[in-house]
Amino acid sequence: MSLVAGQLSQAETAFTKADAESYASMVRPTSDPQFGDYQANCAMPLAKRFGKPPREVAAALVTALDVDEFCHPPEVAGPGFINLRLRDPFIAESALRMLGDQRLGVGPASPVLRILIDFSSPNVAKPMHVGHIRSTVIGDALARTFRFMGHEVITDNHLGDWGTQFGMVIYGFKHFGDEESLQTDPVTELSRLYRLVNRVIGYHNAVAELPAARQAAAEASAATESARQAVASGEPAAAKKNQKALTAAVRKESATTARVAEIEASLAVARADTEFIALASAHREIATSVLTETAKLHRGDSENLALWQRFLPHCRDEIDRVYRRLDVDFDHTLGESFYHDMLAGVVTRLRQAGLASDSEGAVCVFLDGFDAPMIVQKKDGAYLYATTDLATLFYRQQRFSPDEILYVVDTRQGEHFEKLFAVADRLGLSDLRLRHVNFGTVLGADGRPFKTRSGASVGLESLLDEAVARASAVVCDPERSAKLTPPLDADELRSIADAVGHGAIKYADLAHHRSSDYRFDLEKMVSLEGNTSAYVQYAYARVNGIMSKGGVDIERIADDAKPPVLDAPAERNLALTLLRFGECLEQVRADYAPNFLVDYLYDTAKAYAIFNDSCPVLKAGDETLTKSRLVLVALTARVLRQGLELLGIKVIPRM
RNA sequence: GCGCCCAUAGCUCAGCUGGAUAGAGCAGCGGACUUCUAAUUCGCAGGUCGUAGGUUCGAAUCCUACUGGGCGUACCA
Numbered sequence: 001m002s003l004v005a006g007q008l009s010q011a012e013t014a015f016t017k018a019d020a021e022s023y024a025s026m027v028r029p030t031s032d033p034q035f036g037d038y039q040a041n042c043a044m045p046l047a048k049r050f051g052k053p054p055r056e057v058a059a060a061l062v063t064a065l066d067v068d069e070f071c072h073p074p075e076v077a078g079p080g081f082i083n084l085r086l087r088d089p090f091i092a093e094s095a096l097r098m099l100g101d102q103r104l105g106v107g108p109a110s111p112v113l114r115i116l117i118d119f120s121s122p123n124v125a126k127p128m129h130v131g132h133i134r135s136t137v138i139g140d141a142l143a144r145t146f147r148f149m150g151h152e153v154i155t156d157n158h159l160g161d162w163g164t165q166f167g168m169v170i171y172g173f174k175h176f177g178d179e180e181s182l183q184t185d186p187v188t189e190l191s192r193l194y195r196l197v198n199r200v201i202g203y204h205n206a207v208a209e210l211p212a213a214r215q216a217a218a219e220a221s222a223a224t225e226s227a228r229q230a231v232a233s234g235e236p237a238a239a240k241k242n243q244k245a246l247t248a249a250v251r252k253e254s255a256t257t258a259r260v261a262e263i264e265a266s267l268a269v270a271r272a273d274t275e276f277i278a279l280a281s282a283h284r285e286i287a288t289s290v291l292t293e294t295a296k297l298h299r300g301d302s303e304n305l306a307l308w309q310r311f312l313p314h315c316r317d318e319i320d321r322v323y324r325r326l327d328v329d330f331d332h333t334l335g336e337s338f339y340h341d342m343l344a345g346v347v348t349r350l351r352q353a354g355l356a357s358d359s360e361g362a363v364c365v366f367l368d369g370f371d372a373p374m375i376v377q378k379k380d381g382a383y384l385y386a387t388t389d390l391a392t393l394f395y396r397q398q399r400f401s402p403d404e405i406l407y408v409v410d411t412r413q414g415e416h417f418e419k420l421f422a423v424a425d426r427l428g429l430s431d432l433r434l435r436h437v438n439f440g441t442v443l444g445a446d447g448r449p450f451k452t453r454s455g456a457s458v459g460l461e462s463l464l465d466e467a468v469a470r471a472s473a474v475v476c477d478p479e480r481s482a483k484l485t486p487p488l489d490a491d492e493l494r495s496i497a498d499a500v501g502h503g504a505i506k507y508a509d510l511a512h513h514r515s516s517d518y519r520f521d522l523e524k525m526v527s528l529e530g531n532t533s534a535y536v537q538y539a540y541a542r543v544n545g546i547m548s549k550g551g552v553d554i555e556r557i558a559d560d561a562k563p564p565v566l567d568a569p570a571e572r573n574l575a576l577t578l579l580r581f582g583e584c585l586e587q588v589r590a591d592y593a594p595n596f597l598v599d600y601l602y603d604t605a606k607a608y609a610i611f612n613d614s615c616p617v618l619k620a621g622d623e624t625l626t627k628s629r630l631v632l633v634a635l636t637a638r639v640l641r642q643g644l645e646l647l648g649i650k651v652i653p654r655m
Numbered sequence: 656g657c658g659c660c661c662a663u664a665g666c667u668c669a670g671c672u673g674g675a676u677a678g679a680g681c682a683g684c685g686g687a688c689u690u691c692u693a694a695u696u697c698g699c700a701g702g703u704c705g706u707a708g709g710u711u712c713g714a715a716u717c718c719u720a721c722u723g724g725g726c727g728u729a730c731c732a
Contacts, residue, residue, distance in 0.1 A: 023672095031675060041674055044712080054712075078675050079712065123732080164731065336732095362730050371657065371728065378730045385732050412726060414659065440660085441725085480694075512668070515660080517725080519667065528694045530680040531668090538694060546691050587671060599669070602679085609695060618691045633691095655694085 027084075029580070035077065036085035037576060043080040054080030088572065092563035095575045099635045100558030104642055106582045108150030115151050116400055117143050118392075119408035120328070121158040124315035124335070125165035126194045128322050129457040130450050130520070131410075134439045137509045137648065139408035140328045141594040142437070144646045149585055154400055158392060159319075159335030161312060163385075167294030168197040170307050171286065174293075176279075186314040200280045201287050203270045206263045213263055217256040224249040266455070295382060298340065322460060326502065327648055339391040343383040346391045347376055355426055367422050374419040389420055397432060404433040406592065411438035411515065437592045440517035442509075450520050468501030471526045475500050475534060475655060484654060496655045500526065500534050503649040507533030510594040510647055531602045533649055539605035540640045541655045542612060546633055548653070550618050550626075557634045564628040570611040571632060577607040578635050581643070594647060601643045608636050 023042035030039045043058035050057070058080040065074060065082075070090035075083045098105040119139020122132050139155070147153040172193030173182070181189040227246040271277055283289075297304040323329060347363055350356035355365045361379030376387045396405060407417060417436035424434060444450040452458055475496055481488035488496070504525040511531060512518040528534045547554060566572040584600035587593070617629040641651045 026672085026674090028671070028674095031677095035675075039675085044674070048712085081675065121732095160732070360729075364729075369658095373729065375730045380730085382730085384730065388732095411660075413732080415727060416732090418659095438660095475694080477694085480692090484692075513670095516668080517661085521667075524667075524681075527681085532680090534694085538692085542692055542695090549691060591671075593671095595669075596671075599679085606679095610697095612691085613687095613693085613696050616691065620691095654692085 030083065035081070036072075036075070036083040038084045038086070040074075040082040040084065043076075043082060047080060058082050086576070088566045089563065091572065091575050091579065092566055094579055095635055096558060096561060096563045096631060098579065098581075099561070099631060099638065103148075104581055104638060105579075106149060106585060110150075113151050113403040114154065114400065115146055116154045116156060116396055116402040116405045117146075117408065118156050118158050118406065119143075120323075120330075121160065121409075122319060123160035123163065123165045124312070124319055125160075125163075125169050125190070126198075127191055128319060128460040130442055130460060130463060131457060132460055133442060133463075133505065133509055134514070135408045135410070136323075136326065136328055137506045138437070138439055138514050138594060139406075140326075140648045141506075141510055141597075141646065142406065142408070142588070142592060144648060145585060145588050145594065145597065148642075148646055149589060154332070154402065155330045156332040156334055156396075157330040159333060161315070161335035162298075162337035162340060164290060164294050165194065166297060166308055166311070167290045167292075168201075169193050169311060170293045170297065170304050171290045172197040173307060173311075175283065186311075187318045190311055190314055191318075197286065197290065199270075199276070200283055201290070202266070203276075203280050204284065204287065206266050206270075210260070210263050210267070213256065213260045217253070217260045220249065220253040220256045224253045262455075269454070295380070298382065325461075325464060326506075327650070334392075334395075336385075336388050339388050339395065342391040342395065343387045346387050346394065347383075349394075349427075350376060350390075350423075353427060355423065365419075365423055367419055367426075370415070370419060370422075374423065386416065386420065389416075390423065393420070393424060393429070393434075397429060402432065404435065406435050406437045408437045408439070411440055414438060435592070437514065439514040440512075443517050443519045445519065445521065447519065464502060464505065467505050467522060467526060468497050470522055471501035471504060471534070472497035474526050474528060488654065492654070496652050499650040499652045500537060500655070503533035503537060503644070506647060506649055507536070507598065511598045513595050514593055531598075533644075536601050536605045536640060536644065537649070537651060538655055539608050540637065540644070540651045541653065543608065543633055543637045543640065544651075544653050546617055547630070547637060550630060552630055552634060554634050554637060557630065561627065561631050564631040565625065568611075568615055570607075570614045571629070574604075574607045574611045574632055574636065577604050578632075578639050581639050585646075597643060597646060601640065601647075604636065604639060604643070608640075 023045050024040075026041040026045075027038050028041070030036055040061075043061055044054045046061075047054035047057040055076055058076040062074045062076060062082060067074065067084065070087055072085040072087060077083050094105075117139055119142075120132065120136040122128050143153050143155045169190055176193060176196055178189060181192075224246070227242065227249040230242045231246050270280070293304060297308055347356060350365060351363075356363050356376060357366070358364070359366075359373065362375050363377035364373035364375050366373045374386050375384055376390070377383055393405070396402060409417070414436060417434075421434045421436075424430075424432070442450045450458055472493070476488075476493045481493060504522075508518075508520075508525040524530070525532060526534060528538060546552075564571065564575065566575055580600065581604075584596050587596035611632065615629060617626055617633055620626045620629060644651055
C-alpha cells in the first residue's frame with residue numbers, strides 16, 4: 001500500500017504542481033473485491049480543490065501513475081475512485097520476500113521515535129484487581145508493537161507505592177497486625193490488613209452518609225410527588241415540560257432510594273458481624289488516623305518509614321508474580337516514592353514560573369478553560385498526584401528526553417491529563433508529545449462496572465485462574481486430545497489451558513477499541529468460535545501441524561523456495577491478507593489502538609481456514625504445488641505467531 | 656450548573672484524516688466431513704446507523720439542537 005501511495009504521490013505532484021496538501025495516503029483496501037484490491041480516493045478532494053470534475057482528475061492521475069510493475073492498469077469508477085488490482089506475480093514475490101525477512105517486511109520506522117509508555121501503575125499495597133487489566137494489557141501490546149516497528153520504546157511502571165494505601169496498611173499493622181503472620185506469610189497478612197482497614201473505613205463512611213442519603217431520597221420522593229401533581233393539574237401548554245420534569249424526578253428518586261438501599265445492605269452485612277462492629281467502634285477516627293500515618297511516613301518518621309521499607313518488598317513480590325503470569329515486564333519501575341524528594345521543587349518551579357498561587361490555603365495552578373484549579377499542595381502541606389505527575393514528567397524529560405510520552409490510563413482521568421499537559425505547555429515542553437491513551441471501563445454482565453456481588457472489585461488473579469479453568473474445560477476435551485498423535489499429556493494440556501486462558505482475557509480486552517467500555521464475558525472469551533484468542537491460536541496450531549508433518553524448517557524454507565502459485569482464490573486472498581500485516585501495525589500506531597491488530601489476525605485466521613478447507617497442501621498430489629502452498633502456510637505461521645506475540649499472547653504448537 | 660464520552664442487526668462489538676450496496680461474531684434457519692486438526696466451512700435471514708435539521712458531488716463519520724445513558728467536576732489516585 002505504501003508503494004501505491006508513493007507512486008500516487010508522484011502522480012499527484014505532477015498534477016497539482018505540489019500546490020496542495022497530499023491526499024496520496026488515501027489508499028485503502030477496497031470495500032468490495034469486485035473493485036480490485038486497493039482503492040485510491042484522492043481524486044475527489046483534489047477535484048474539489050481545483051474545481052474540476054472528479055473523474056477527469058482521476059483520469060489525469062491514472063495517466064501519470066506509474067504502477068505497471070505491480071498493478072494491472074488502474075480503473076476509474078464511480079464518482080472518481082481509482083481501483084487498483086495487484087499483479088499475482090507481485091503478490092507472490094512479496095510474500096516470499098516477507099517470509100525471508102525476520103521483520104516480516106515491517107519497518108524500520110522512520111523517523112525512529114523514543115516513546116515512553118507509562119502503564120499498569122497499580123497501587124501495590126492492595127491486590128491487583130480487574131481494573132488493572134486494561135492499562136497493563138493495552139500498554140504492553142503498544143510497547144511490543146511500537147518496538148517491533150523499530151521505535152525506541154521505554155516502559156515505566158509508575159507504581160502507587162507511597163500513598164494513602166500504605167497509611168492504611170501501617171495503621172492496620174499497628175492496631176491489628178500479627179507479627180508472626182507477617183513473617184510466615186507477609187503477602188496474605190498485608191492484604192488482610194489492607195482489606196480490614198478499608199472495610200472499617202467503608203463502614204464509618206456508610207454510617208455517616210446514611211442520614212444525608214435518606215434525606216436526599218425523601219426530598220426526591222417529595223419532588224416526584226409534586227411533579228406528578230403538576231402533570232395532573234398543569235396547563236396543557238406546559239404538559240410536555242412537566243412530563244419531562246416528572247421523568248427526571250422519577251429517575252432521581254429511584255437513584256437515591258437505590259443508594260439508600262445499598263448503604264443499608266452494606267450496614268446490615270457489617271452489623272451481622274458483632275466482632276467487626278466491636279472493632280469498628282473502637283476505631284471511629286480511623287480515616288483521619290490513616291491520613292496521619294501517611295503524613296508521618298512522608299515526613300520521614302522513622303517507625304513508619306521502617307514499616308514501609310519492610311512492607312514494600314512483599315508488595316512488589318506480589319505484583320511481580322502477577323506480571324510473570326501475564327508475561328509483562330518493564331524497563332523501569334519508578335514508583336511515586338521515587339519522586340518524593342522532588343515535589344517541593346516542583347511547587348517552587350511552578351511558583352517561579354508564575355503559574356502557581358495560593359488559594360484557600362492550598363497551592364493551586366489556575367488554567368484557562370477549567371473551572372477547578374490543579375492543586376499541587378494541600379493546605380496541610382501534603383502533595384498530590386498532580387504534583388507527582390509533574391515531577392515525573394520533568395524527570396522523564398531530563399533523563400530520557402523522549403519524543404513522546406503515552407499515559408495508558410482510565411478515561412475518567414481525562415481532565416487531570418488535560419491540565420497536566422496544559423501546565424507542561426505553559427512551561428515550554430511543547431515539543432514533547434504528551435498523549436493520554438485513554439480506555440473505557442470493564443463492565444459486568446449487567447452493564448454496570450464489573451464488581452463482585454458484594455460490591456468489591458474482582459481480584460485479578462482469581463479472574464485469571466477462572467479463565468484458565470474455563471479454557472481447560474473448553475479446550476482440553478479428553479476424547480479429542482487422545483486422537484492426536486502422540487496424545488496430549490497432562491503437561492501439554494496444562495500449558496494449552498494456560499496459554500488460552502490468559503490469551504482469552506488479553507485478546508478480548510484488546511479486541512475492543514480501547515476508548516469504549518466493554519462487557520466482560522468469560523464464556524465468550526474462551527470460546528473456540530468467533531473472534532477469540534482460542535480461534536486464532538487454533539489456526540496457528542493447525543498451521544504448525546502441517547509444517548511439522550511436512551518436515552518444514554520455518555527458518556530455512558524461504559532460502560530455496562519459489563514464489564507461491566496463486567491460482568486458487570483462497571491462495572491469492574490468503575497471500576494478500578498476509579501482505580497487509582505492516583499496514584495494520586501502522587493503524588495501531590496511528591490511533592494507539594491494538595484492536596486493529598486483533599481484527600487483522602482474525603481476518604488472517606479466517607483467510608487461512610478457507611485456504612485450509614479448499615487447498616490441500618501435503619496431499620495436493622503435486623510436489624510443486626505442495627511446495628508452493630507450504631510457503632503460504634509458513635508465512636501464515638510467522639504472521640500469526642508474530643501478531644499474537646505483539647499482543648502478549650502465546651502460541652501453542654498443538655491444541 | 657459546567658465539561659467530556661457514548662447511542663450501529665435480537666445480543667456483543669468493528670467501521671481507519673467524510674467515499675461505492677454499513678461489516679463481523681454470537682444466537683436462529685439450511686447445506687458440506689474416504690479432513691494435512693470439521694474445535695472447520697458455505698449459504699439464508701436480520702439494520703429508519705437515537706431523533707430532527709444543516710454542510711457536501713457524497714455523512715454512521717463533520718456542525719447545531721433535542722432525547723436517552725455513562726463519567727468527571729477544589730485539596731483521593
